[in-house]
Amino acid sequence: MSDLSKLREMVEEEAERRRQLREQISFEECSEIKLAGELFREKGIEEVANELGQSLDETRNLIKRYAVLVNSPTENVPAMAMLRGVKYYGGQVSLEELSEEADSREEVEEEIRDFVAVTLDENDIESIEVDSVEIPEDAVYPEIMTETVRKVQQSLSSISPPPALYTGLADVSARISETVTNLQPAFESLSRAISRILPEITRAIEGGxxxxxxxxxxxxxxxxxxxxxxxxxxxxxxxxxxxxxxxxxxxxxxxxxxxxxxxxxxxxxxxxxxxxxxxxxxxxxxxxxxxxxxxxxxxxxxxxxxxxxxxxxxxxxxxxxxxxxxxxxxxxxxxxxxxxxxxxxxxxxxxxxxxxxxxxxxxxxxxxxxxxxxxxxxxxxxx
Incomplete structure (x- = not known):
């Protein structure tokens, strides 16, 4: 078997593994975890349990899973599933807001299910102590994504062509420096700047x-x-x-x-x-x-x-x-x-x-x- 065939087989196996994990959790469960966690940000566990109409054990289990999704998000799902999952839980963004950036609500629901299923599968939920758990105010992104943005920022800051051509990239570089822990706005800004500047680069090369x-x-x-x-x-x-x-x-x-x-x-x-x-x-x-x-x-x-x-x-x-x-x-x-x-x-x-x-x-x-x-x-x- 060629290396390319092996790679294709590995990718297909990973996709099938994610599909099987996703089938084990509904979007209703995902939204229930979100609700419990966001209540827990402001209230004690007993108040959360009363508001949800759940037992203390059920509520603890929801909060444990929420803590994992916020603090230890997976990097082993497609990039958009990871970004939307982090925004949904760590960024406290609603499904409706996420759906505005997507082709459909169903697409976002499936991506969040992917994110939740894989993240929970990779972590030891039972080892978490709810009484000592910390929920950060800002969204936490996988290290691979924060490192990617740092490298992008370093690359942009190293470019030294005339300012008239690269003003947009300089602005984005500064934006990424300020928002390296909140990656989605940085990626969106980078994408917009590149879409504006790429034609100028192309014209400069073709003219050259x-x-x-x-x-x-x-x-x-x-x-x-x-x-x-x-x-x-x-x-x-x-x-x-x-x-x-x-x-x-x-x-x-x-x-x-x-x-x-x-x-x-x-x-x-x-x-x-x-x-x-x-x-x-x-x-x-x-x-x-x-x-x-x-x-x-x-x-x-x-x-x-x-x-x-x-x-x-x-x-x-x-x-x-x-x-x-x-x-x-x-x-x-x-x-x-x-x-x-x-x-x-x-x-x-x-x-x-x-x-x-x-x-x-x-x-x-x-x-x-x-x-x-x-x-x-x-x-x-x-x-």
Whole structure:
């Protein structure tokens, strides 16, 4: 059985386990736990029992389960079930309010049943002492979610493109810092900001990779340079280098030293060496994609090495390209093909070759889009 088949089987088994647990609890029981717990926040257990018309033992059992749902929420359910479960119990949000964000009330009820069933199954209810139990005022989220938001916040704060493009992300970064224990508003803000900013990033990249004429018509002094495109290119490569360091693919890790060298010289506004690195590494990555994907070589060198010609490498990249920042495949490949004259002039010592800041940014953007595709391919296909 392949690793992918094993993974699929594990996912299906986990889904079936959740379904079986969910069938053991009704939504009426879930809402009864909520009611008892919210009363207990304000009243003693005897008052709660009288108000519910339950015995003290029955009331204690409800409060124990409420305490577990608030203090120890599971992370082993789908993200939306976890978020809504935490809001329903720890955040004291009503079913009606949660249903406004969902397709239907029934959907939310099922998610809450999932959350309750799995959380209770993972915890020892009987060990809880009601007399000493503490119910926090604010919602408690699983550590995996709070850590995710911290990482998102750190990532956003590390981005340094021009403020005009990233004002929204800065606002969200601050919002997440303030609300890391109340994740749903943070996620909603992040989603809204990304939906506003992603098109701007896409436009900046598409403008960046098309910002050139043919070598004979190119004039660096007349180019309208886009600092946003450069900032996206540089910050993306820095992140890709970190990802490559985590990949168990020796051929990719061998590029790290070269890429770090190129980034250092680029930051010093020395563009000749970085341009050579960006273009040559991208060419090597395109070659790697061909070999990994079983593409038939076009020829052999006089040393017996397989050779993939430009058209083959370009077409393979186009087929495997994953849509970096939603940049259209056609626009990416067409501009990459049009840039070939510049690449050829640079790499083969043509007197009419340019090594300015704009050409460096274009070369880096093409490299980034290729690296994105390569890393995605490695994650999915390389053991």
């Amino acid at each position: 990779v098309s910002n050139f004429d043919s070598p004979k018509d190119y004039d660096p002094d007349r180019v309208r340079f886009d600092e946003s495109a450069e900032a996206i290119a540089v910050s993306s490569l820095e992140r890709f280098v970190e990802q490559i360091e985590r990949e168990e693919v020796p051929e990719l890790r061998s590029y790290i030293e070269r890429l770090e060298f190129a980034l250092e010289h680029h930051s010093d506004e020395q563009y000749v060496a970085p341009i050579f690195v960006f273009i040559s590494v991208q060419d090597g990555l395109m070659d790697w994609l061909c070999r990994q994907d079983g593409v038939t070589p076009d020829d052999q060198s006089r040393f017996g090495d397989d050779i993939y010609r430009w058209d083959t490498k370009r077409d393979t990249l186009a087929r495997l390209y994953e849509g970096w920042y939603d940049v259209d495949t056609g626009k990416f490949i067409q501009n990459l093909d049009a840039f070939y004259q510049h690449r050829n002039a640079i790499m083969h010592g043509d007197p009419l070759a340019y090594f300015d800041r704009n050409i460096a940014t274009i070369s880096l953007l093409f490299l980034d889009a290729t690296l994105y595709t390569v890393i995605e391919y490695a994650d999915q296909n390389v053991e």
